[in-house]
Amino acid sequence: MRRAVTGLGHGTDNAFLVIAGICVILFLLIIGLTAYFVLRYRRSKGEVPEDIHGNALLETAWTILPIFIVLYMFYYGWLGYDARRKAPEGALTVKANGQMWAWSFEYDGAVMSDRLVVPVGRPVRVVLSSSDIIHSLYVPAFRIKQDAVPGLERMVWFTADKTGEYDLFCTEYCGTGHSQMLSKAVVMKEAEFTAWLAGTAAANRPSPGAEERPSGADLFKAKGCSACHTTDGRPLVGPTLKAIFGKKVRVSTAGKEREVEIDEEYLRRSELDPATDVVVGFPPIMPPQKGVLKEEELNALVEYIKGLK
Numbered sequence: 001m002r003r004a005v006t007g008l009g010h011g012t013d014n015a016f017l018v019i020a021g022i023c024v025i026l027f028l029l030i031i032g033l034t035a036y037f038v039l040r041y042r043r044s045k046g047e048v049p050e051d052i053h054g055n056a057l058l059e060t061a062w063t064i065l066p067i068f069i070v071l072y073m074f075y076y077g078w079l080g081y082d083a084r085r086k087a088p089e090g091a092l093t094v095k096a097n098g099q100m101w102a103w104s105f106e107y108d109g110a111v112m113s114d115r116l117v118v119p120v121g122r123p124v125r126v127v128l129s130s131s132d133i134i135h136s137l138y139v140p141a142f143r144i145k146q147d148a149v150p151g152l153e154r155m156v157w158f159t160a161d162k163t164g165e166y167d168l169f170c171t172e173y174c175g176t177g178h179s180q181m182l183s184k185a186v187v188m189k190e191a192e193f194t195a196w197l198a199g200t201a202a203a204n205r206p207s208p209g210a211e212e213r214p215s216g217a218d219l220f221k222a223k224g225c226s227a228c229h230t231t232d233g234r235p236l237v238g239p240t241l242k243a244i245f246g247k248k249v250r251v252s253t254a255g256k257e258r259e260v261e262i263d264e265e266y267l268r269r270s271e272l273d274p275a276t277d278v279v280v281g282f283p284p285i286m287p288p289q290k291g292v293l294k295e296e297e298l299n300a301l302v303e304y305i306k307g308l309k
């Protein structure tokens with residue numbers, strides 16, 4: 001598999017190769033000997049000698065040898081594990097948060113992104129958290145995989161050594177939208193990365209004089225809405241939000257079906273407490289945003305959805 005990481009990534013590959021190599025050797029040895037004995041001592045040849053009972057040397061050997069083989073495998077695994085426990089000083093810190101069903105990445109508490117953007121050749125420390133249940137951040141090209149656990153902070157680090165775009169997955173089954181929980185890890189040259197960071201920070205910042213208001217379109221991605229709702233008419237895990245404002249929709253309210261018009265109040269209710277009215281034909285699985293979204297974020301999202309034509 002394509003690798004785009006220095007140091008630790010080699011350790012992972014080495015551990016894999018060492019363990020796989022030992023398995024292949026053992027497999028060939030055991031199957032080879034079995035096949036040889038089956039042929040050599042087959043009954044029709046009448047060459048079966050008398051039964052052998054006990055052989056101290058042989059039994060000691062096949063007990064002691066495997067112990068060393070297993071310890072050797074453990075040693076290689078330990079090397080990789082130990083090196084991963086502590087990120088180098090001065091590593092760039094990125095906060096990653098998993099939620100059903102999207103990743104969001106935060107730089108310096110200000111810049112938000114739905115992709116993991118990192119500079120090439122610099123160690124990056126990813127601090128993982130989760131808003132709901134266990135997710136797991138997995139970037140095969142970086143040879144990293146670490147669970148994001150609610151209530152705990154977990155850490156993983158790497159140094160990417162090739163620019164480019166790499167697949168980023170959630171690898172802990174986390175519900176209906178799990179397979180949509182995809183993103184990209186983007187490795188940029190240091191100068192490009194600095195420009196990206198500044199550009200994204202400027203886009204996130206309100207223009208001077210304007211009141212502080214996050215953009216609904218950015219929130220829609222950053223808060224993970226886009227993992228389940230499209231704006232182009234396709235249904236996903238949840239219904240599409242294309243041109244829904246003012247439309248009538250059939251919902252299930254406390255087990256009874258009814259028709260409601262999608263107005264501002266409905267949009268607010270559907271975000272804060274989605275279980276109240278569940279659109280018929282979709283599962284009642286959206287996580288409530290009460291206490292998650294700030295008032296201005298909710299307003300921005302409602303405005304954004306209203307404007308989707």
Ligand SMILES: [Cu+2]
Nearest residue numbers: 135170174181
């Ligand atoms: Cu997940």
